[in-house]
Amino acid sequence: VEEVANATAKVLREQGAQALQYGLTEGYTPLRELLAKRYSREGLNLTSAHILITSGSQQALDLLGKIFIDPGDKILVESPTYMGALQAWNSYEPEYIAIPSDNSGIMTEGLEEALKAKPKFMYVLPNFQNPTGIAFSLPRRQHLMWVAKQHGTVVVEDDPYGELRFEGKNLPSLLEMESLYESEKRTISGDYQGNIIHLGTFSKTLAPGFRLGWVIAAPEVISKLAQAKQGVDLHTSSINQFVAYEMLNSGFLEEHIHVIRRTYRERRDVMLAAMTEHFPAEIKWTRPEGGMFIWVMLPKGMDATELLAKAIERRVAFVPGLSFHATGGGENTMRLNFSNSAPDKIRIGIKLLGEIITEEWNNGAGRTGQTFAGTASRG
Amino acid sequence: VEEVANATAKVLREQGAQALQYGLTEGYTPLRELLAKRYSREGLNLTSAHILITSGSQQALDLLGKIFIDPGDKILVESPTYMGALQAWNSYEPEYIAIPSDNSGIMTEGLEEALKAKPKFMYVLPNFQNPTGIAFSLPRRQHLMWVAKQHGTVVVEDDPYGELRFEGKNLPSLLEMESLYESEKRTISGDYQGNIIHLGTFSKTLAPGFRLGWVIAAPEVISKLAQAKQGVDLHTSSINQFVAYEMLNSGFLEEHIHVIRRTYRERRDVMLAAMTEHFPAEIKWTRPEGGMFIWVMLPKGMDATELLAKAIERRVAFVPGLSFHATGGGENTMRLNFSNSAPDKIRIGIKLLGEIITEEWNNGAGRTGQTFAGTASRG
Numbered sequence: 223v224e225e226v227a228n229a230t231a232k233v234l235r236e237q238g239a240q241a242l243q244y245g246l247t248e249g250y251t252p253l254r255e256l257l258a259k260r261y262s263r264e265g266l267n268l269t270s271a272h273i274l275i276t277s278g279s280q281q282a283l284d285l286l287g288k289i290f291i292d293p294g295d296k297i298l299v300e301s302p303t304y305m306g307a308l309q310a311w312n313s314y315e316p317e318y319i320a321i322p323s324d325n326s327g328i329m330t331e332g333l334e335e336a337l338k339a340k341p342k343f344m345y346v347l348p349n350f351q352n353p354t355g356i357a358f359s360l361p362r363r364q365h366l367m368w369v370a371k372q373h374g375t376v377v378v379e380d381d382p383y384g385e386l387r388f389e390g391k392n393l394p395s396l397l398e399m400e401s402l403y404e405s406e407k408r409t410i411s412g413d414y415q416g417n418i419i420h421l422g423t424f425s426k427t428l429a430p431g432f433r434l435g436w437v438i439a440a441p442e443v444i445s446k447l448a449q450a451k452q453g454v455d456l457h458t459s460s461i462n463q464f465v466a467y468e469m470l471n472s473g474f475l476e477e478h479i480h481v482i483r484r485t486y487r488e489r490r491d492v493m494l495a496a497m498t499e500h501f502p503a504e505i506k507w508t509r510p511e512g513g514m515f516i517w518v519m520l521p522k523g524m525d526a527t528e529l530l531a532k533a534i535e536r537r538v539a540f541v542p543g544l545s546f547h548a549t550g551g552g553e554n555t556m557r558l559n560f561s562n563s564a565p566d567k568i569r570i571g572i573k574l575l576g577e578i579i580t581e582e583w584n585n586g587a588g589r590t591g592q593t594f595a596g597t598a599s600r601g
Numbered sequence: 602v603e604e605v606a607n608a609t610a611k612v613l614r615e616q617g618a619q620a621l622q623y624g625l626t627e628g629y630t631p632l633r634e635l636l637a638k639r640y641s642r643e644g645l646n647l648t649s650a651h652i653l654i655t656s657g658s659q660q661a662l663d664l665l666g667k668i669f670i671d672p673g674d675k676i677l678v679e680s681p682t683y684m685g686a687l688q689a690w691n692s693y694e695p696e697y698i699a700i701p702s703d704n705s706g707i708m709t710e711g712l713e714e715a716l717k718a719k720p721k722f723m724y725v726l727p728n729f730q731n732p733t734g735i736a737f738s739l740p741r742r743q744h745l746m747w748v749a750k751q752h753g754t755v756v757v758e759d760d761p762y763g764e765l766r767f768e769g770k771n772l773p774s775l776l777e778m779e780s781l782y783e784s785e786k787r788t789i790s791g792d793y794q795g796n797i798i799h800l801g802t803f804s805k806t807l808a809p810g811f812r813l814g815w816v817i818a819a820p821e822v823i824s825k826l827a828q829a830k831q832g833v834d835l836h837t838s839s840i841n842q843f844v845a846y847e848m849l850n851s852g853f854l855e856e857h858i859h860v861i862r863r864t865y866r867e868r869r870d871v872m873l874a875a876m877t878e879h880f881p882a883e884i885k886w887t888r889p890e891g892g893m894f895i896w897v898m899l900p901k902g903m904d905a906t907e908l909l910a911k912a913i914e915r916r917v918a919f920v921p922g923l924s925f926h927a928t929g930g931g932e933n934t935m936r937l938n939f940s941n942s943a944p945d946k947i948r949i950g951i952k953l954l955g956e957i958i959t960e961e962w963n964n965g966a967g968r969t970g971q972t973f974a975g976t977a978s979r980g
Contacts, residue, residue, distance in 0.1 A: 223617030226840075230609050238602030242808035277656050277812075281834040288692055309832040313667055429621035431839030433656075453688040455660045459838050460810035461605075 225478075226429065229468040233461065241464040247452045248444070249275025249436070250463035256470055257422070257436055266401040267413050271441040274448055277458045279382060279423040279435030281451075283310035286343070286378060286419065288450045291316045296341040300328045302517075302546035302555070304352045304380065307345060316342070318548035325508065327351070327358030330365040337369065343376040343419070348396060349384040350513025353546045353557035357511060360393055367399045370417065380421045385479050387512035388487035395420065397438060415440045424466055426514070427479050432462040486514065486561050492568045493560040500576025502583050507558075514561035517543070519554065520579065524587045526556040532578050538571045604857075605808065608847040612840065620843040626831045627823070628654025628815070629842035635849055636801070636815055645780040646792050650820040653827055656837045658761060658802040658814030660830075662689035665722070665757060665798065667829045670695045675720040679707045681896075681925035681934070683731045683759065686724055695721070697927035704887065706730070706737030709744040716748065722755040722798070727775060728763040729892025732925045732936035736890060739772055746778045749796065759800045764858050766891035767866035774799065776817060794819045803845055805893070806858050811841040865893065865940050871947050872939040879955025881962050886937075893940035896922070898933065899958065903966045905935040911957050917950045 233241050248254065254270035262268045276282045283306065291297065291314035299307070301320035308318075319336050322329050328346055337344075346366070348358040358366070370377050379396045397420040423435035437447060451457070469475050493516060497507060506519040518540075520526060526542035533539065543555025560568060612620050627633065633649035641647045655661045662685065670676065670693035678686070680699035687697075698715050701708050707725055716723075725745070727737040737745070749756050758775045776799040802814035816826060830836070848854050872895060876886060885898045897919075899905060905921035912918060922934025939947060 223613050223621065226617070226621060227610060227613040230613070231606060234602050234606040234609070238605070242602065242605060242810040244804075244809045277834045277838075280832075284833045306832070306835070311832075313829070313832060425623075429840075430623045431621040433834060433836070433838045450692070453659075453685070453690075453692060454663045454833070455656045455812060456685070457812070459656075459812045459841055461808075462838055462841065 225469060225474050226465065229465045229472070229474075230461075233464040233468055237464060241461040243460060245457045245460040245463070247448045247457045249273065249458060250460065250467060253463050253467040253470070254436075256467060257438075260470075261397070261420075261438060263398065263401075266398055268438065269413060272414055272438050272444060274437045274439075274444045274451065275458050275463055276435045276437060276451070277455060278425060278430075278433040279380065279421045279437075280306055280310060281433075281454070281458075282421045282435055282437045282447075283307050283380075285437075285447045285450045285454065287311040287314040287316075288454070289446050290342045290376075296339045298336055298341040298344040298375075299548050300346055300351070301548060302353055302543060302552055303345065303548060304347060305541075305545045307380070308545075308548055320547070320549045323351075323354065323356065325356060327356055327362045328366065330362050330369065333366065333369045337373045337375055341375070343378050344370065345378045345380065346396075347380045347383075348393075349381055350386060350510050350515070352382070352513075353515055353541065353543065354517040355508050355510030355513050355515040356517075357387075357390075357393065363393060363396065363399060367396060367403070371400075371403050374417065376417050376419065378419045378421065382421070382423045382426050383513035384422075385427055386483060386486060386514070388483045388490070390511040413441070415442075419443060427482065428466060428469060428475060432459075432466060434458065434462055434466050483512075486512075489560040489563070489565060489568060490516070492565040493558065493572060496569050496572035497576070500573050502576075502580055504583065505579065514559055516558045516560060518556045518558060520556065521583070521587075522554055524554050524579075524582055526554060529556070529578060529582060532582075533575060536574050536578065538574045538578070540575070604848060604853050605844065608844045608851070608853075609840075612843040612847055616843060620840040622839060624836045624839040624842070626827045626836045628652065628837060629839065629846060632842050632846040632849070633815075635846060636817075639849075640776070640799075640817060642777065642780075645777055647817065648792060651793055651817050651823060653816045653818075653823045653830065654837050654842060655814045655816060655830070656834060657804060657809075657812040658759065658800045658816075659685055659689065660812075660833070660837075661800045661814055661816045661826075662686050662759075664816075664826045664829045664833065666690045666693040666695075667833070668825050669721045669755075675718045677715055677718075677720040677723040677754075678927050679725055679730070680927060681732055681922060681931055682724065682927060683726060684920075684924045686759070687924075687927055699926070699928045702730075702733065702735065704735060706735055706741045707745065709741050709748065712745065712748045716752045716754055720754070722757050723749065724757045724759065725775075726759045726761075727772075728760055729765060729889050729894070731761070731892075732894055732920065732922065733896040734887050734889030734892050734894040735896075736766075736769075736772065742772060742775065742778060746775060746782070750779075750782050753796065755796050755798065757798045757800065761800070761802045761805050762892035763801075764806055765862060765865060765893070767862045767869070769890040792820070794821075798822060806861065807845060807848060807854060811838075811845060813837065813841055813845050862891075865891075868939040868942070868944060868947060869895070871944040872937065872951060875948050875951035876955070879952050881955075881959055883962065884958065893938055895937045895939060897935045897937060899935065900962070900966075901933050903933050903958075903961055905933060908935070908957060908961060911961075912954060915953050915957065917953045917957070919954070 254273040258268040293315035295316045297316040298319045300323050397418045400416045400418050420438040508517045541557040543552040633652040637647040672694035674695045676695040677698045679702050776797045779795045779797050799817040887896045920936040922931040
């Protein structure tokens with residue numbers, strides 16, 4: 223809060239009139255340049271022409287729907303996937319093809335077959351996916367990229383949590399990986415022209431209240447998205463972009479991400495330990511190396527939506543898994559968030575949730591079958 | 602700038618964590634309550650349930666397109682009308698029915714006939730319309746309301762400039778007028794449930810850089826719009842809403858509007874005087890009592906888009922009228938903005954523009970016909 227106050231005061235002192243005026247639909251140029259620099263690396267040359275600032279990355283999802291989806295178009299998604307993406311796209315009436323995932327991310331074995339349906343794009347969250355918390359393994363990323371390149375498939379890489387890794391090794395983004403394929407094609411490396419549309423956001427690292435996200439893509443795609451954005455909200459809040467630029471440029475954001483990682487790691491550890499202590503042995507869950515979420519698989523036949531009603535009576539909340547499934551299923555799954563509560567509250571919450579699940583279990587729910595949803599290896 | 606800095610510092614000091622967090626899709630409740638109170642009057646009872654905060658009123662236009670327009674649906678608009686509305690709706694593929702307007706606003710004589718096509722809604726800007734600057738006369742407002750009520754037509758009343766009247770008498774909004782019809786139907790007046798969808802914005806009174814607008818409508822409509830908004834950008838920037846609330850609640854905005862009115866009135870007067878001095882007698886234009894725009898009708902055959910290219914060479918800009926026409930026409934019209942330049946610059950700009958128009962005229966452009974576009978009484 224203090225850093226935001228200082229940055230805002232500086233912006234208003236030095237560029238007040240400009241920060242309160244209308245701005246470019248594409249976004250504040252210095253912020254776009256800074257982001258381009260931040261993402262550029264050997265073989266991946268990005269400029270401000272590759273960046274569109276959006277009103278949160280939720281808006282990027284809506285704009286993608288607007289420019290890509292006609293009713294009946296096929297969209298390839300993971301199962302489960304981010305419910306906000308489905309919410310953004312449902313109004314454009316696509317048909318979803320859902321590819322299952324396991325502890326290593328999307329199961330790419332089925333990709334070749336699925337791409338025969340010629341989806342308009344493939345939508346994936348390779349890092350600490352919402353809702354499962356799983357990060358795609360390196361072999362899965364490599365295979366996905368290979369298959370996508372063979373088929374010329376557009377890949378929307380949604381990456382809100384990539385900077386929130388608190389253990390294990392950082393893995394390259396699909397955007398970075400594609401530059402390998404791109405650079406094979408040319409001797410002198412030019413500006414990025416590939417098929418990855420990468421979504422980023424300040425919501426998980428700086429503040430969700432700013433509603434600031436960005437799209438990185440080939441300039442041709444950015445220009446189509448910007449045209450759509452002009453009709454949708456003209457441009458994203460100028461002052462918020464100026465303040466974010468300050469906080470990124472001063473180096474504060476980098477420091478702050480370290481604090482977030484430490485905090486979230488502790489909370490994840492507390493939640494996982496409490497789950498091991500309080501959840502019946504029949505329950506399986508993921509063990510994320512970053513991000514904000516743990517995914518829980520209840521025994522088949524136990525309904526997470528019914529469970530939520532009982533949990534709320536005792537002031538514990540989670541998100542039932544059903545709505546993360548583009549093509550149905552997942553009634554026995556749920557998403558837990560560990561980032562937003564202090565360790566003591568997490569312990570109490572998980573203890574209560576464990577009691578509720580145990581009661582359900584003892585009342586016979588979920589005891590009709592002994593198999594689990596999702597993949598058996600999770601947890 | 603200073604007032605924004607003070608309000609922001611206060612918000613961050615007192616409610617920092619909340620102002621930087623996610624918020625409700627419908628908007629910050631105290632701001633919605635304050636707006637409801639501001640618009641409520643005898644017979645018009647509004648609560649926060651009637652208000653949706655949007656990311657600029659441009660977003661309201663997009664959301665209306667999303668919930669109302671299927672391809673081929675008819676939409677009734679004025680001719681000319683706000684090009685941003687057409688831009689927002691074109692992607693939903695409506696068919697426009699354009700009703701001409703004159704110095705008293707939309708020509709309601711043709712409304713009955715046009716409504717037979719059963720448009721999904723009628724879109725009007727009754728106050729200092731963008732682009733003409735014209736305000737609908739009271740009889741026109743009354744007739745429009747009467748016809749719309751008879752047909753049960755939904756009316757989208759876009760009102761970004763209503764508070765910027767600097768001469769003449771304030772006229773009631775369609776929202777206020779409808780309450781007369783509503784209150785006839787009941788003895789005890791309940792909450793507003795009518796057919797007007799009223800759009801407001803802070804962009805013309807506080808700062809466009811905040812991207813803050815609002816919709817006022819029956820709670821049922823607000824709830825549909827909020828559902829659409831959730832998929833589009835989750836919610837509008839929290840901190841910007843908190844700051845706007847402060848500035849509205851403290852009374853600053855009211856004072857500031859007086860300053861804006863004084864400033865714009867002076868600029869309008871300077872522009873009108875310069876036009877009389879420098880424009881050929883064959884040119885007609887509107888004389889707005891508020892807002893930001895003057896509409897110019899060049900002789901038929903003179904093309905404002907070609908004129909713009911020449912004007913830009915001499916560093917004068919305007920918006921050619923073509924793009925404000927939903928169903929074509931208006932090549933010989935242009936929109937001038939008087940709000941954004943200091944009086945001296947306005948004088949120089951109009952003098953240059955007058956010279957350019959005169960050259961065109963002397964070169965024979967527009968001399969094929971002696972009639973004028975739009976209505977002869979303007980100017």
